[in-house]
Amino acid sequence: MQDSVKPNGITPSQTVGPFFKYGLTPTGDYAWNDAFTNSTLTPDVTGDRVRIEGRVFDGDGAVVPDAMLEIWQADAQGRFADPQDKRALPNASFRGFARCGTDKDGNYSFDTVKPGVVPDPDGKPQAPHIVLAVFARGMLRHLYTRIYFSDEAGNAADPVLGLVPADRRATLIAVREAGKAVYKLDLRLQGDNETVFFDV
Amino acid sequence: MTFIYPTDSNKAHPLPLSPEYKSSIKRAPSKPLIPMRHTLSELTGPVYGHETVRDGDNDLTTQHKGEPLGERIIVHGHVRDEDGRGVPNSLVEIWQANACGRYVHVRDQHPAPLDPNFTGAGRTQSDASGYYRFVTIKPGAYPWGNHHNAWRPAHIHLSVFGHSFVTRLVTQMYFPGDPLFPFDPIFNSVPDEKARMRMVSSFDLENTKPEWALCYRFDIVLRGKDATPMENH
Numbered sequence: 001m002q003d004s005v006k007p008n009g010i011t012p013s014q015t016v017g018p019f020f021k022y023g024l025t026p027t028g029d030y031a032w033n034d035a036f037t038n039s040t041l042t043p044d045v046t047g048d049r050v051r052i053e054g055r056v057f058d059g060d061g062a063v064v065p066d067a068m069l070e071i072w073q074a075d076a077q078g079r080f081a082d083p084q085d086k087r088a089l090p091n092a093s094f095r096g097f098a099r100c101g102t103d104k105d106g107n108y109s110f111d112t113v114k115p116g117v118v119p120d121p122d123g124k125p126q127a128p129h130i131v132l133a134v135f136a137r138g139m140l141r142h143l144y145t146r147i148y149f150s151d152e153a154g155n156a157a158d159p160v161l162g163l164v165p166a167d168r169r170a171t172l173i174a175v176r177e178a179g180k181a182v183y184k185l186d187l188r189l190q191g192d193n194e195t196v197f198f199d200v
Numbered sequence: 201m202t203f204i205y206p207t208d209s210n211k212a213h214p215l216p217l218s219p220e221y222k223s224s225i226k227r228a229p230s231k232p233l234i235p236m237r238h239t240l241s242e243l244t245g246p247v248y249g250h251e252t253v254r255d256g257d258n259d260l261t262t263q264h265k266g267e268p269l270g271e272r273i274i275v276h277g278h279v280r281d282e283d284g285r286g287v288p289n290s291l292v293e294i295w296q297a298n299a300c301g302r303y304v305h306v307r308d309q310h311p312a313p314l315d316p317n318f319t320g321a322g323r324t325q326s327d328a329s330g331y332y333r334f335v336t337i338k339p340g341a342y343p344w345g346n347h348h349n350a351w352r353p354a355h356i357h358l359s360v361f362g363h364s365f366v367t368r369l370v371t372q373m374y375f376p377g378d379p380l381f382p383f384d385p386i387f388n389s390v391p392d393e394k395a396r397m398r399m400v401s402s403f404d405l406e407n408t409k410p411e412w413a414l415c416y417r418f419d420i421v422l423r424g425k426d427a428t429p430m431e432n433h
Contacts, residue, residue: 006284007421011398012390013213014372015223017357019305023295023321024359030304031263032321035252035293059226072246072365082244084363097246120239131241131365138223140214140389142370143233144242160236189227199207199233200242200366 013141018066020135025068025101038100039111040073042093047076047116051182052147052174053109056102056134059190063106067136069187070099071110071147073129078116114149120159127154127161134187134197143197147185150175164196171195204238205366205423209282212398214389221385222346238366245364248291248325258324260294260336268318270299270337274407274415275373278330279360282424286330287367292420293323293359294334301340301354310342335413341380353380353387362422373418374400 022030027037041049056064073096074080079087081096096115100108117125130147148155150173155161161169171193174183187195216228261268275294279287297303297320300312304319318337326332339354355372362368374387378400381387390396401418408415 007280007282007398007419009212009395009398009421010209010282010423011212011369011371011419011421012395013369014357014386014389014399015221016359016370017372019297019303019308020295020357022304022319023293023357026321029306030321031319033254035291035323059228059230062226064227070368072241072244074241080240080244082247084244085240095246118240121237126239126241129241133365133368135370136227138221138225138227140216140218140221140224140386142368143216143229144366146241160239163234163236190230194229194231196231197229197233199210199235200238 015137015140016068016135016142018137020068021101025099027101036097036099038098038109040071040094040096040098040113041111042095044092045075045094045113047113049111049181050114051109051111052130052185053107053182054174054184054186055106056108056136056187057106057189061191064136064189065102065104065106067102067106067108067134068099069102069108070097070133070135071112072097072131073112074115074118076113076116078118117154124159125154127152127158129158129160134189136189139189144200145187145195145197146172148173149183168196205364205425207235209423212390212392212395214391218385218389221389242366243364245361245367248289252291253323253325258322258332258334260318260320260322260334263319264317266317268298268315268337270315272335272413273338274333274335274409274413275356275401275418276331276333276407276415277417277419279326279332279362279420279422280330281362281367281422283426285424286326287362287422288326288328288330290326290330290363291323291361292326292332294321294336294356296320296336296356297339297342299337299340301342312340312342338375346385351380351383353378353384358420360420360422367422369420369422371399371420375416376400376403
């Protein structure tokens with residue numbers, strides 16, 4: 001029997017809790033170094049550099065000062081820094097991953113490049129997007145959502161946005177500030193204008 | 201890239217809203233999650249080089265001038281996928297309270313002493329077979345404000361990546377036989393008892409270091425690419 005080798009199922013998730021900062025996002029406040037920052041930028045990165053920022057709110061509209069957000073994305077050419085993506089990655093030091101803890105006012109920010117177009121499983125183009133995972137005390141498992149960009153015409157035909165009821169799509173679209181390479185997107189964990197989360 | 205990580209595996213996880221755990225009440229989505237097919241964005245995930253983990257980052261007892269107080273332990277095991285394959289080169293991060301049940305986090309006000317020789321953070325990368333190992337001290341139980349006389353069972357927080365963004369896992373490792381299990385709403389947020397017990401490490405006498413440290417084994421199982429549904433519900 002293979003039973004001794006094959007596990008009976010996955011390890012269940014548990015909340016990240018309120019006290020992860022000194023281990024996961026110390027950012028100089030604790031005697032531990034950061035494995036990651038809130039930036040994916042590397043010296044050889046190509047493409048449009050952008051900042052994405054916003055706040056995280058709970059079901060009462062109160063800010064969430066103890067959330068951790070992680071992003072994962074393709075580079076500006078739509079290629080992932082992962083050997084499972086067989087296409088060449090021209091900007092070799094780009095990793096496409098970043099992590100940010102919210103501050104006392106619930107703020108987060110990421111410095112990155114706008115990703116390129118990534119195909120869906122049928123080869124159909126997806127609009128530029130970033131995958132976002134949200135962790136917090138009170139969240140027993142992290143939730144997945146996506147960040148799209150308000151100035152992308154491809155949003156209209158994006159196959160994943162197309163799964164979302166039209167009146168909720170705005171919760172996934174970061175809005176470009178006039179004249180700046182800054183996009184704003186607030187996350188609402190519950191309630192009115194609740195952020196769309198995906199079952200993946 | 202036609203493989204899929206079956207979403208059935210996610211049934212082992214807690215539901216977002218678990219009212220006994222008070223903090224979940226205002227932080228769980230009220231609308232159902234929207235199912236979607238995995239695209240390259242979900243099927244790929246971050247890959248790390250050796251610069252992410254420094255020598256000694258997996259030993260939480262040697263990060264300061266002196267040795268931390270408490271019971272020195274080895275925590276080791278394999279990162280595997282649901283099909284039993286080892287998951288190599290996966291980042292594993294841990295954080296935990298000290299032996300008295302106190303975190304160094306500034307917002308932890310539990311009146312138990314801090315230990316100047318213990319931060320409580322560590323990280324390592326699984327090896328080619330998926331094996332990982334930490335040396336640390338056994339964390340203490342601690343009270344929290346969820347309900348009257350609420351105490352968390354001793355636990356170590358773990359963060360694991362695996363090979364795709366959908367295998368990402370943050371969990372807690374518990375110690376065998378903890379009398380606080382029946383009373384902890386976070387532990388019991390996992391509905392299936394067998395799944396719950398997969399969060400409990402096992403005492404590993406064979407790998408204790410005589411006259412030095414006890415040992416606990418904890419295998420971390422991530423979603424598999426070709427996982428077949430569990431038959432033992």
